[in-house]
Amino acid sequence: xxxGWSSFMAKEIxxxxxxxxxxxxxxxxxxxxxxxxxxxxGEGTLExxxxxxxxxxxxxxxxxxxxxxxxxxxxxxxxxxxxxHEFRYRDPILTERTLVVSxxxxxxxxxxxxxxxxxxxxxxKTLSICNTQGATIPRDSHAVLYTHAGPExxxxxxKAFVAQITALYLLGLRIGEARGTLSAEQIAENAAELLxxxxxxxxxxxxxxxxxxxxxxxxxxxxxxxxxxxxxxxxALEGALKLKELAYIHAEGFAAGELKHGPxxxxxxxxxxxxxxxxxxxxxxLHPKVVSNIQEIRARxxxxxxxxxxxxxxxxxxxxxxxxxxxxxxxxxxxxAVVPLHIFGMELAAAKGLDVDQPRNLAKSVTVE
Ligand code: M6R
Numbered sequence: 001x002x003x004g005w006s007s008f009m010a011k012e013i014x015x016x017x018x019x020x021x022x023x024x025x026x027x028x029x030x031x032x033x034x035x036x037x038x039x040x041x042g043e044g045t046l047e048x049x050x051x052x053x054x055x056x057x058x059x060x061x062x063x064x065x066x067x068x069x070x071x072x073x074x075x076x077x078x079x080x081x082x083x084x085h086e087f088r089y090r091d092p093i094l095t096e097r098t099l100v101v102s103x104x105x106x107x108x109x110x111x112x113x114x115x116x117x118x119x120x121x122x123x124x125k126t127l128s129i130c131n132t133q134g135a136t137i138p139r140d141s142h143a144v145l146y147t148h149a150g151p152e153x154x155x156x157x158x159k160a161f162v163a164q165i166t167a168l169y170l171l172g173l174r175i176g177e178a179r180g181t182l183s184a185e186q187i188a189e190n191a192a193e194l195l196x197x198x199x200x201x202x203x204x205x206x207x208x209x210x211x212x213x214x215x216x217x218x219x220x221x222x223x224x225x226x227x228x229x230x231x232x233x234x235x236a237l238e239g240a241l242k243l244k245e246l247a248y249i250h251a252e253g254f255a256a257g258e259l260k261h262g263p264x265x266x267x268x269x270x271x272x273x274x275x276x277x278x279x280x281x282x283x284x285x286l287h288p289k290v291v292s293n294i295q296e297i298r299a300r301x302x303x304x305x306x307x308x309x310x311x312x313x314x315x316x317x318x319x320x321x322x323x324x325x326x327x328x329x330x331x332x333x334x335x336x337a338v339v340p341l342h343i344f345g346m347e348l349a350a351a352k353g354l355d356v357d358q359p360r361n362l363a364k365s366v367t368v369e
Contacts, residue, residue: 007356009154009346014205016339017198019149019159023166024194031188033174040143041099041125046178049099049125052077053092055084055115056103057366059157059241060164064103065234067168070331074176074190084115085369094122101127101171105152105160106365107135114369116140129167131160145171154357155364156246158342161238162201162335169194169331193329197336200326204339207324211340214305214321215347218272225266225273226253226341227293229286232276235334235341239274242345245359247352256293269301274344276337277308277315282330287314294318307337 005011027034038046052071054064061083068079082092084102088111094100100119104112107130116137119126128141131149138144147163173190176182182190218224224243228236236253243251254263256275267273275294278286291314294304298318306319309327316322325336349356 006350007154007346009156009158009356012152012154012159013339013342013346015150015159016162016342017201017205019147019163020166020194020201020335021198022148022150023163024170025148027170028191028195031184031191033170033177033187033191035145035170035174037145038127038143038174041127042142045099045125046175048097049077050097052079052099052101053087053094053119053124054079054081054101054103055087055112055119056081057084057109057111059161059238060103060105060112062234062238062241063161063164063168064101065237066165066231066334067101067103067172069231070169071172071175073331074172074182075179076181077175077179083111084109085111088115088118092118094119094124096123096125098124099127100124101129102137102141103129103164103168104135104137105131105147105149105157105164107132107137108365108367109137110367110369113137113140127171129164129171131163153364155359155362156242156342156345161338165335166194166197190329193332197328197332200328200336201339203326204336208340208343211323211343212347212351215344215351218348219351221249221272223250223271225263225271226251226276227256227259227273227290228253228276229256229278229290230284231331231334232256232278232290232337235276235337236274238338239341239344242341243348245362246345246349246356247354248360249348256290259293259296264296264300267297267300267302271302272305273297273302274305274307274341275319277306277312279309279327279330279333280312280314281309281327284330291315291318307340
């Protein structure tokens with residue numbers, strides 16, 4: 001039931017903090033990662049795998065891209081992320097030391113299911129990250145790590161996305177723990193970051209209340225671009241997908257570093273560009289690079305909407321709008337930065353009088369190839 005909400009999507013966005021909290025529940029205890037459900041992968045699997053392949057479609061694949069950043073950083077195992085429908089048909093190289101991690105909210109997506117079955121036939125280990133108890137993909141996999149976002153009704157995935165990222169980060173910490181690539185202190189630090197996320201998303205929900213107005217003046221907009229770098233890149237892709245599916249607007253997400261390799265030619269006066277700005281405290285110093293990207297597009301007349309850390313003064317002179325997010329470690333920023341983009345997609349669809357929960361031509365779970 002929708003409760004007092006105008007749509008299931010509005011309700012589900014409001015449940016993003018809870019989706020993260022419930023997915024963490026009982027899994028971070030005494031600075032240790034407890035995921036007994038991974039035991040059914042077989043003893044020694046986490047220590048012995050030499051490669052991870054993440055397979056998923058749509059929003060779940062963007063969660064997978066974020067999983068790659070975290071798992072590689074924490075466990076030093078190479079991770080590839082592939083769209084399940086591409087993976088399945090190119091005879092991928094898989095061995096018994098490959099862990100194939102599928103991500104699916106519904107657990108019924110045919111493309112993802114076929115990728116998992118192919119991995120099983122090739123002798124790989126399979127782990128399903130899924131939001132639906134007893135669905136086909138987890139039943140067919142060696143192990144399942146459930147996300148506990150609760151039922152997601154709106155076609156556009158929102159709370160399941162943040163829960164998937166949370167589950168992938170837990171997995172990354174667990175593998176880092178098993179392989180000794182993370183110290184107890186590092187696990188404790190990252191666990192604290194994760195545990196703080198639900199409250200920070202609550203703050204973002206409050207700070208995002210002006211997005212409805214932003215959406216209102218954009219009902220005639222024909223095209224919106226999204227730029228992000230590093231972990232901001234999958235967030236940009238997610239923001240663009242939401243606009244396509246909900247508001248039927250041409251939208252594209254780019255890696256900000258790619259701008260000068262082509263996309264900057266698209267910038268003309270009035271072009272709306274959302275930019276996901278890394279923290280000025282970012283250890284990779286990506287912040288100045290993204291700020292200079294903003295200056296470049298601003299100089300060509302772009303209308304810049306920046307999603308930036310609270311108090312980031314460097315962005316203010318160059319952005320038409322700034323949506324502030326609370327301070328968090330770099331890897332954790334996507335869990336905050338994506339929330340305004342979910343709200344924006346929903347608000348723009350609503351402002352255009354479209355069906356927010358049931359966009360045209362789409363089904364909640366895609367059970368055909
Ligand atoms: O149920 P799944 O997570 O396997 O679904 C995957 C995609 O079809 C899904 O995320 C789709 O991209 C959403 N409609 C995006 O909001």
